[in-house]
Structures are given as C-alpha cells and as structure tokens.
Amino acid sequence: MKIKSPFFCFNPKSYFYGEKLLALAKKADELAEKLPHLSVLMTAPYADLSTIANNTKHLIVTAQHMDGIDPGRGMGAVLPESLYQAGVRAVFLNHAEHAMTFSELVQAIRKGKELGIQTIVCADSLEEARSIALLKPDVLLCEPTELIGTGQTSDDDYIQKTNEAVKGIDPEILVLQAAGISSAEDVYRMIQMGADGTGCTSGITEADDPEETLEQMVMAVNQVYQERFEAEK
Amino acid sequence: MKIKSPFFCFNPKSYFYGEKLLALAKKADELAEKLPHLSVLMTAPYADLSTIANNTKHLIVTAQHMDGIDPGRGMGAVLPESLYQAGVRAVFLNHAEHAMTFSELVQAIRKGKELGIQTIVCADSLEEARSIALLKPDVLLCEPTELIGTGQTSDDDYIQKTNEAVKGIDPEILVLQAAGISSAEDVYRMIQMGADGTGCTSGITEADDPEETLEQMVMAVNQVYQERFEAEK
Amino acid sequence: MKIKSPFFCFNPKSYFYGEKLLALAKKADELAEKLPHLSVLMTAPYADLSTIANNTKHLIVTAQHMDGIDPGRGMGAVLPESLYQAGVRAVFLNHAEHAMTFSELVQAIRKGKELGIQTIVCADSLEEARSIALLKPDVLLCEPTELIGTGQTSDDDYIQKTNEAVKGIDPEILVLQAAGISSAEDVYRMIQMGADGTGCTSGITEADDPEETLEQMVMAVNQVYQERFEAEK
Amino acid sequence: MKIKSPFFCFNPKSYFYGEKLLALAKKADELAEKLPHLSVLMTAPYADLSTIANNTKHLIVTAQHMDGIDPGRGMGAVLPESLYQAGVRAVFLNHAEHAMTFSELVQAIRKGKELGIQTIVCADSLEEARSIALLKPDVLLCEPTELIGTGQTSDDDYIQKTNEAVKGIDPEILVLQAAGISSAEDVYRMIQMGADGTGCTSGITEADDPEETLEQMVMAVNQVYQERFEAEK
Numbered sequence: 002m003k004i005k006s007p008f009f010c011f012n013p014k015s016y017f018y019g020e021k022l023l024a025l026a027k028k029a030d031e032l033a034e035k036l037p038h039l040s041v042l043m044t045a046p047y048a049d050l051s052t053i054a055n056n057t058k059h060l061i062v063t064a065q066h067m068d069g070i071d072p073g074r075g076m077g078a079v080l081p082e083s084l085y086q087a088g089v090r091a092v093f094l095n096h097a098e099h100a101m102t103f104s105e106l107v108q109a110i111r112k113g114k115e116l117g118i119q120t121i122v123c124a125d126s127l128e129e130a131r132s133i134a135l136l137k138p139d140v141l142l143c144e145p146t147e148l149i150g151t152g153q154t155s156d157d158d159y160i161q162k163t164n165e166a167v168k169g170i171d172p173e174i175l176v177l178q179a180a181g182i183s184s185a186e187d188v189y190r191m192i193q194m195g196a197d198g199t200g201c202t203s204g205i206t207e208a209d210d211p212e213e214t215l216e217q218m219v220m221a222v223n224q225v226y227q228e229r230f231e232a233e234k
Numbered sequence: 235m236k237i238k239s240p241f242f243c244f245n246p247k248s249y250f251y252g253e254k255l256l257a258l259a260k261k262a263d264e265l266a267e268k269l270p271h272l273s274v275l276m277t278a279p280y281a282d283l284s285t286i287a288n289n290t291k292h293l294i295v296t297a298q299h300m301d302g303i304d305p306g307r308g309m310g311a312v313l314p315e316s317l318y319q320a321g322v323r324a325v326f327l328n329h330a331e332h333a334m335t336f337s338e339l340v341q342a343i344r345k346g347k348e349l350g351i352q353t354i355v356c357a358d359s360l361e362e363a364r365s366i367a368l369l370k371p372d373v374l375l376c377e378p379t380e381l382i383g384t385g386q387t388s389d390d391d392y393i394q395k396t397n398e399a400v401k402g403i404d405p406e407i408l409v410l411q412a413a414g415i416s417s418a419e420d421v422y423r424m425i426q427m428g429a430d431g432t433g434c435t436s437g438i439t440e441a442d443d444p445e446e447t448l449e450q451m452v453m454a455v456n457q458v459y460q461e462r463f464e465a466e467k
Numbered sequence: 468m469k470i471k472s473p474f475f476c477f478n479p480k481s482y483f484y485g486e487k488l489l490a491l492a493k494k495a496d497e498l499a500e501k502l503p504h505l506s507v508l509m510t511a512p513y514a515d516l517s518t519i520a521n522n523t524k525h526l527i528v529t530a531q532h533m534d535g536i537d538p539g540r541g542m543g544a545v546l547p548e549s550l551y552q553a554g555v556r557a558v559f560l561n562h563a564e565h566a567m568t569f570s571e572l573v574q575a576i577r578k579g580k581e582l583g584i585q586t587i588v589c590a591d592s593l594e595e596a597r598s599i600a601l602l603k604p605d606v607l608l609c610e611p612t613e614l615i616g617t618g619q620t621s622d623d624d625y626i627q628k629t630n631e632a633v634k635g636i637d638p639e640i641l642v643l644q645a646a647g648i649s650s651a652e653d654v655y656r657m658i659q660m661g662a663d664g665t666g667c668t669s670g671i672t673e674a675d676d677p678e679e680t681l682e683q684m685v686m687a688v689n690q691v692y693q694e695r696f697e698a699e700k
Numbered sequence: 701m702k703i704k705s706p707f708f709c710f711n712p713k714s715y716f717y718g719e720k721l722l723a724l725a726k727k728a729d730e731l732a733e734k735l736p737h738l739s740v741l742m743t744a745p746y747a748d749l750s751t752i753a754n755n756t757k758h759l760i761v762t763a764q765h766m767d768g769i770d771p772g773r774g775m776g777a778v779l780p781e782s783l784y785q786a787g788v789r790a791v792f793l794n795h796a797e798h799a800m801t802f803s804e805l806v807q808a809i810r811k812g813k814e815l816g817i818q819t820i821v822c823a824d825s826l827e828e829a830r831s832i833a834l835l836k837p838d839v840l841l842c843e844p845t846e847l848i849g850t851g852q853t854s855d856d857d858y859i860q861k862t863n864e865a866v867k868g869i870d871p872e873i874l875v876l877q878a879a880g881i882s883s884a885e886d887v888y889r890m891i892q893m894g895a896d897g898t899g900c901t902s903g904i905t906e907a908d909d910p911e912e913t914l915e916q917m918v919m920a921v922n923q924v925y926q927e928r929f930e931a932e933k
Binding site for chain 2: 012014015016017018019046047050066070072074076078080082093096097098099
C-alpha cells in the first residue's frame with residue numbers, strides 16, 4: 002500500500018461521515034482498483050476509519066492526525082496502534098487546523114515508520130518544508146496557510162521552488178500540492194506542474210454530485226499519467 | 235441507553251486496542267446483559283469504537299473525548315456526528331489528560347445533548363465540580379488530579395462533600411468517583427459510600443486476568459445494589 | 468486600588484507598547500486622579516507593565532493574562548508574583564484570544580485572591596457567565612465571541628440578561644460589557660444600560676487622536692455617574 | 701550585544717523575581733563587565749525584564765519565550781516589540797515547558813532576526829536539532845527532555861554528536877548544553893567538551909548562596925577560556 006506518484010487524496014475533514022462518506026469511499030475504491038498505477042487516498046473522521054477500511058481494498062485509508070505515543074496512558078489520544086489495526090496506512094500530521102509542536106511531530110513521524118503508517122506532513126512555507134524534509138516523512142504537503150479554503154491555487158513559481166527545496170534534501174519524499182483545488186482542471190494543472198499528488202476538500206464536499214466530481218478529479222490525475230506515458234514512448 | 239445508578243465504567247485509555255479490547259468489550263456486554271438494573275460503560279480509542287459497538291448490545295460505548303463542533307472544517311477533530319453514527323452513546327470531557335477550555339467544554343456538552351451522547355465531565359476540585367454542575371452534564375467525575383494513577387482512593391469526606399456540592403446544584407447529575415480504584419473491594423466501598431458510579435483503568439489493564447477483574451468489579455457494584463434492595467424490603 | 472463601579476478599561480492588546488503606550492498611561496492616570504469616584508484600568512504587554520506602574524499613581528495597571536502558578540518551574544510562564552511586584556493590581560483571564568482550561572482558570576482566580584490581583588474573567592455566553600460567577604472573580608466580562616472586533620455592540624437584551632445572571636449568583640461581581648465599543652456614545656450607552664464597566668481596544672488604538680478618544684470615553688462614563696448622582700438628589 | 705563563545709546563561713525560570721532577582725542581575729552584570737571576552741545571559745519573568753535591563757549594562761537580558769507576532773491583536777501575547785524596547789536582546793524559544801508549533805517557531809525566529817533579538821531554540825533530540833539548525837537560530841539548546849531537572853548531565857558522546865550535527869549544517873550557530881548543570885565543575889566540563897555555552901537554573905536558585913554560585917560558574921567558563929588562550933600561545 003505504498004503511496005505512488007501520481008496520487009490523489011480526498012480529504013473530507015469533518016464535512017462528511019457515516020453512510021455518505023462510506024458511499025464515496027466505495028467509489029474511490031473502484032477508481033483505485035481500475036487505476037493501479039496511481040494511488041488514491043481518503044481521510045475520514047476517526048470513528049469512520051475502520052468501517053471504510055473494512056469495505057474497501059485498494060484505497061489507502063488515511064487518518065487526519067495521530068499522536069506519536071505508545072500504548073499506555075493518554076486519555077482521548079489518537080493512538081497509532083488503534084489506527085493501524087483498524088486499517089489505516091497513512092496519516093496527516095501538523096495540518097494548520099491541528100498544529101503540533103516540533104517534538105510531537107518528530108515522535109509521530111517516528112511512530113509512523115515503526116508501524117508502517119505513511120506520514121503526510123504539512124508545512125506552510127519553503128523554510129518549514131526544508132526543515133521537515135530532514136525528518137524524512139513520506140509525503141510533504143506544501144500549502145501556504147493563507148490559501149486554505151480560498152479557492153486560490155499556489156502559483157507555478159511556488160510549486161517549482163517547493164519541489165526543488167524538498168527533493169533537494171531528499172528525492173524520495175513525495176510532494177503534495179493541494180491549496181485551492183476546486184475542479185478537475187486544477188488537479189490536472191497541479192500534477193502537470195510537477196506535484197506528485199494533489200487533493201481536495203470542499204471542491205468535492207460541496208459539489209452537486211460529490212461522487213462524480215471525485216471521479217473527474219482522479220481521472221484528471223490519470224490523464225497526466227497517460228500523457229507522460231505516451232510522450233515517453 | 236440512559237446511564238443508570240449504580241454504574242461501572244471500564245476506561246482502558248490508550249492501554250488496549252484491537253482484539254484484546256474487543257474481547258473485554260464482549261465480556262462487559264455479557265455482564266451488562268445479565269445485570270440490566272446496572273449500567274456498564276466502556277471507553278476505547280476512537281478507531282476501535284465502531285467495532286466494539288457493532289459487537290455489543292448492552293454496553294454503553296463511550297468515547298474518551300469529543301470536540302463540540304458541527305460537521306464542516308475541523309481537520310483531525312473528534313466529530314460528534316461521526317461518534318454517534320458509530321454507536322457511541324456517552325463521552326468523557328475535560329479529563330486531566332485532555333483538558334478543554336471552558337468554551338470548548340460548554341459547546342461539547344451542548345452538542346452531546348443535541349445528539350444524545352451523554353456527557354461525563356471531569357472536575358478536579360469541589361469548586362470546579364460546582365461550576366460545571368450548572369452546565370447540566372449527565373455525569374460529573376470528581377477526581378482530585380493529584381490521585382490519578384496513584385492507587386489511592388478519595389476519602390469519605392471528599393466523596394460526601396462532592397456529592398452534596400453536585401446534587402445540591404442539580405440532583406439529576408450522577409456522580410462518578412474513580413480515583414485510585416484497584417480492586418473489587420475499592421469498587422464496593424465507593425458505591426457504598428454514595429457514588430453513583432465508579433470505574434477503573436490500570437487495575438484492569440495491568441491485572442493478571444483483566445476479564446476476571448472486570449467481572450469482579452462489576453459484581454461488586456451489583457452486590458451493593460442487591461444489599462440495598464434487600465435492606466429496603 | 469479596588470475596582471469601583473462605574474469603571475473604564477483601555478485594553479491596547481498588542482497594538483501599542485513603549486513610549487506611545489506610556490504617554491496614554493499618563494493621560495489615563497490624570498483622568499483617574501481627576502475622577503476618583505470612577506476606576507480607570509489599562510492593560511499593557513507584559514514587558515511594559517512595570518514602566519507604566521512606575522509612572523502612574525491612580526491607574527489600575529492590568530495584565531492581559533496570568534498563569535495561576537506559584538514561583539518555581541514554569542519557563543516562559545506569566546508569574547503572578549512577578550506581576551504583583553511590578554505594580555499589577557488586576558488581570559484579564561480566559562480571553563477568547565488566550566483561552567484557559569477550566570482548571571487553569573480556577574487556579575489563576577485563586578492565585579489572584581491570594582496576592583491581591585483582581586481578576587476580570589471572560590465568558591462568551593450566559594451559560595458560561597453563570598458557571599464562572601460561582602468562582603467569585605472580581606469582574607465578569609460578558610462578550611459574545613462573535614462580536615469581538617466587529618464594531619457591533621451587544622444589544623440591551625443580552626446586557627440585561629447577563630447582568631441578571633451574574634448578579635443573581637453573586638451581587639458583588641462587577642459586570643464589564645465591552646463588545647464593539649467604538650465611540651464615547653457607545654460607552655455612555657453601555658454604562659447607562661447597567662454595565663458596571665466598559666472598555667475599548669481598536670476604537671482608541673485606531674483613532675486619529677488616541678489620547679483625546681480615551682479622554683472622551685472616560686468622560687462619558689463620568690457623565691452617567693453625574694446624571695445618576697443628580698437624579699438621586 | 702552579540703552572544704560570544706564561550707557564554708554562560710543563568711535561567712531562573714519562575715523561581716525568582718523582584719528584588720532577589722535584581723540583586724543577582726547586578727552581580728551577573730559585574731561579572732560580564734569584568735570578563736568582556738565572554739557573554740553572560742540572564743532570563744527573567746516578563747514583568748521583571750525592563751527593571752533588570754535598566755539596572756545593567758553588560759548583561760544580555762533574555763526573555764523565556766516570545767510569540768512571533770507583529771503589533772496588533774494578540775491579547776496576552778508576548779509581544780516582540782515590547783520585549784525589545786524593554787531592553788531584551790535574546791530569547792528562548794520552544795523550551796520543553798513552553799513548546800511551540802513548528803509554524804510558531806519559524807515565525808518567532810524570523811521576528812527575532814527582524815528586531816535584533818537573538819534566538820536560543822531548544823531541541824530535544826539530534827533529529828530535531830538538525831532540522832531546527834536549518835532555520836538559522838543564533839543558538840541551539842540541545843537538551844534531552846528526559847534530563848531536565850534531574851541533576852544528570854548529557855554525556856560526552858551526546859554532546860559531540862550534537863555539535864557535529866549542528867555545526868555540520870551551519871557552523872555559525874552556537875551550541876548551548878545545559879542539561880543537569882549543578883556545579884562549577886559541571887560548567888567547566890561542558891565548555892571543555894566543546895559546548896559554546898552552558899547554563900543553570902536550580903543549581904543556582906537552590907544554592908545556599910546563589911550569588912556566589914553564579915560567580916563560580918561564570919568563573920569556570922572563564923577558566924576554560926584562559927586555558928585555551930594559554931595553550932594557543
């Protein structure tokens with residue numbers, strides 16, 4: 002279940018849960034099955050994770066946060082072992098809406114490596130991205146905090162520079178660029194500009210037909226993949 | 235699934251998860267079925283909650299924390315609607331290991347009432363207990379922070395005073411006294427001294443036979459119940 | 468230096484510091500000297516507090532937050548004893564921009580009483596105000612969080628109800644209403660509607676002439692005082 | 701007021717304040733004047749900072765934390781501009797007792813550079829130290845969190861490795877090693893093993909004669925300096 006490049010991540014945050022989210026997970030799973038050369042990730046509120054994992058096979062089930070603790074005390078903590086046994090194989094860390102201290106982040110990345118939960122770490126500046134790259138997360142999300150939820154995407158220059166900064170430190174880290182994605186066109190553009198992955202929240206949750214929008218976005222990732230494949234022949 | 239007096243709560247915090255926790259949940263469920271005049275509550279890490287709820291019928295499945303938000307933004311939040319649909323019917327709030335600001339607490343209690351998730355709010359002094367009682371939680375946990383995990387129980391005087399303080403403000407609030415419970419004898423003593431409920435973490439998780447210890451503790455609650463019933467005849 | 472009713476509080480938050488703030492403090496001190504039947508409070512960033520206290524005599528020098536700890540560990544904490552020796556005689560607690568857990572709030576109020584630092588505790592709903600009133604702070608600030616910085620004031624109904632809720636629990640607690648105050652007229656209206664005190668941030672910091680605006684606002688408090696005094700004769 | 705190598709930092713945390721702290725500051729200032737080839741730093745609770753700065757000339761007055769904000773909103777924040785005008789020229793950031801999110805840390809370092817407040821950033825592992833070194837703080841404090849307050853010092857191997865890790869990334873960053881320093885001998889050993897600076901809290905605050913202990917510790921730093929100077933001749 003290693004995250005491949007290119008990949009797409011549907012991140013419903015706390016907008017969806019239960020039945021509605023499960024239906025979308027099944028759709029995403031179908032897409033992931035049909036397009037095995039891509040990775041499809043989907044997050045969910047914690048209490049939805051095991052149901053989604055139990056009803057999908059090809060999707061990389063992703064948590065929205067985890068605490069880098071070992072089993073023990075920690076009332077109300079998001080326990081990594083509990084996530085793993087529920088089927089979680091990736092996790093977001095240090096999102097602007099769930100910021101972590103630097104020590105907590107270091108411990109959570111370490112714990113992810115120990116258990117086999119891939120870490121997607123958020124940075125909101127080039128400076129941060131470079132520092133965090135030294136910690137060897139699996140994916141770096143480079144999202145200028147100012148743009149979250151605005152419907153504006155990062156510009157070419159920002160994306161280029163972030164890619165260089167991150168890959169310059171560790172070429173194995175995948176770069177996720179997701180600021181302001183609201184259409185399949187945005188998805189296509191992001192991947193074509195060089196992001197390893199992209200993702201979306203409100204562009205899907207607020208769409209008239211979230212399943213169709215999800216499909217269009219995943220297909221846009223696939224389109225860049227196909228075009229590159231053709232070009233290489 | 236209303237919490238009855240007397241009740242017992244097994245709170246494994248982050249010590250147990252997965253198979254091991256599920257086995258204990260099934261045991262607790264059997265006990266709850268056999269003793270319908272008591273309530274048996276059990277908490278679990280978030281990603282274990284739905285599996286436990288799906289495999290039990292009489293247990294009150296309890297979360298260790300929740301954020302009092304509505305569906306929407308909130309990356310990594312513990313979404314009340316997600317908990318409810320997973321089968322959660324009670325939640326701890328403001329535990330010393332997951333303290334909340336006062337506004338967050340007020341919102342979470344309100345959200346619990348809206349959804350039908352009973353709230354068990356932690357206070358660590360008489361003063362706090364009295365203030366929180368005005369917010370009308372379902373259960374107040376009065377646990378002097380200094381005693382958590384020490385194996386020392388609250389003394390009679392503390393328990394009496396807390397009961398008076400809480401019931402004086404709102405007689406419908408149940409009082410949970412759980413500091414330092416490590417044996418069935420402690421459980422018996424707590425309920426007999428007037429607590430509506432009691433509970434345990436490490437006394438069970440570190441027992442040689444956690445299932446047996448859990449059973450003994452629930453049976454100790456029942457013993458006080460039976461003795462009172464006999465006495466009233 | 469007990470806070471009297473009516474009172475006015477200039478709260479520059481982090482807008483002003485150094486020379487500019489000291490000049491305003493001296494102005495506020497003159498007003499406080501001239502109007503000994505009112506109280507005038509002024510907050511300041513921590514490192515400005517002792518300079519302001521050393522250069523004023525009639526002003527109640529107020530901190531924007533404090534941690535309810537005793538001298539000891541606590542790197543970077545806002546130490547109550549340090550504030551007191553610097554001349555601080557009042558402190559805001561639990562402001563929406565510096566929220567405290569309930570335990571922290573209880574300890575800070577207790578510490579304030581021990582040292583003689585009067586506590587001004589913020590609540591953002593009637594429910595919260597009632598609970599906090601049980602803790603016997605000196606002043607309760609009832610400010611619906613939604614209105615902070617909007618230039619809208621609380622309406623009559625909200626103010627009336629808050630006063631009743633707070634005074635019903637403890638008539639000695641003063642009520643501060645400060646949401647959206649931006650002119651001397653707002654100040655007059657607030658005090659006349661029954662608030663014990665009112666205050667202002669950006670209405671003063673962003674005024675063309677902050678000193679003049681401060682004076683007009685304090686004089687508006689005095690006007691209500693004088694009118695009541697006349698009416699009682 | 702640039703921090704020189706070697707340097708000594710007396711960090712009283714929240715143990716001392718007022719008169720007692722001022723007396724120690726004067727003593728430290730005398731030592732700093734007598735030994736101009738060393739730097740002597742001293743922290744203080746926020747409300748003590750300006751008094752200490754006003755009464756010393758050679759000491760580098762140091763804050764225990766600051767928030768990387770610009771003047772504006774921020775009730776209860778530790779405002780950098782307020783610290784600077786009060787005479788503060790260095791600040792600790794991300795201490796284990798006042799941990800910061802990674803974004804907050806990045807902003808505070810940036811703000812320090814803007815104003816001329818030198819930043820001393822705490823890391824509690826080699827991994828963290830390396831990442832933080834990329835942010836170019838002036839000083840890195842490498843203190844395994846487990847050792848704080850235990851009276852145990854870091855071992856040679858840890859110190860060597862940390863120096864290499866930090867200087868390997870940026871040779872201009874000074875390395876402060878301060879875990880478990882309780883005597884002048886510990887100070888001598890730390891500096892001789894290659895730390896640019898060392899420091900102490902309880903070894904001084906709990907000494908029978910804090911002023912004398914402070915003097916002995918600063919003189920121990922000087923002794924290494926003199927021995928190196930002799931050796932180089």
